[in-house]
Amino acid sequence: MNSAKPRLLQISVSAVLVTVRQRLWRGGGVPLGRVTARMGASAMPWSQIVPDERGSDADGPDMAPGRPLYRAIFISDIHLGTPGCQAEPLLDFLRWHDSESLYLIGDIIDGWQLRRRWYWPQSHNDVVQKLLRRARKGCKVVFVPGNHDEFARAFIGHSFGGIEVQEHAVHLTADGKRLWVTHGDYFDGVIQCAKWLAYLGDYAYEAVLKLNRHVNSLRARLGLEYWSLSAYLKHKVKKAVSYVGDFERAVAAEARRLGHDGVVCGHIHHAEMRLIDGMLYCNDGDWVESRSALVEHHDGRLELVFWQPGNGVECVSRPQAEIV
16 A cells, blocks of 8 residues: 555646646647647656655655644745756755645746746655645645746636645634735736736846856855845845835735735745734745745744755744734
8 A cells, every 4th residue: 555655646746747837838839739749758757756765755754743843834936947946955944844734825836937948857846745745644735826837826726636726815823813825926016017027037037046056056165154146136236125115015005905914925035024014024035045934833923934954954033023
């Protein structure tokens, strides 16, 4: 019976990736016959999925017996399918941090990049495996699509492998706060009004991330810790700072209009937790630059966690108690 589990997991991952590729090719105008032919090729990256040596599906101490470490974990902007995705650090984080609920708040898979070229290493398969396994083990997993994985919005209201696809979600904390969960791209004027400019910006952003990888490769050889060039530039460029501030205020205002106590979002790759005109604004960051997540403790406290892979050290940002 146990020998069947890896095979079932392989089928689940294959189904997810086949669905992704179908949606991307249809969106790009490639004939369906070509999609069918390519999906049947034995060289497809998911056709070689095998369990790794750490366990049946790349798991170590993940989801240990007993009470999960956190009540909820919120992550977004993983950007699977791109070289900038930090899949290994994310796997490391997920192995040591389990939860009753897991919210995937958009841009989990980067359809924009995958349309240009197919990039899907084994570590990205492992992330999909990990998320499916979480759902299978009883964790409530909710996927709120973003602009880079907007193809998934065609499946809102459905469930895949136990993962629920929702346009938005509402999370009730242990201390009774209603948190609105949304990716945030609906509040980005560039995405909504000038999508061509967003695509152009995506090319520029990918170039900065490529430079960032070279910089950090050198820093690692020198024994220095990870440093995000793109995050540094965002903080230094006045227009970028203004854009972030406008975005945060717009999202907080909508959460207030809807009658919620706070909002959790992603999209701008800027982890933050603060009050905006009395409204709790939380951005869980990303797994391209900041390697961050928002977590809820069992007493309802919220906290931003920045993960340093390899040594098991977490640098924790301001907890909710410091801003309320």
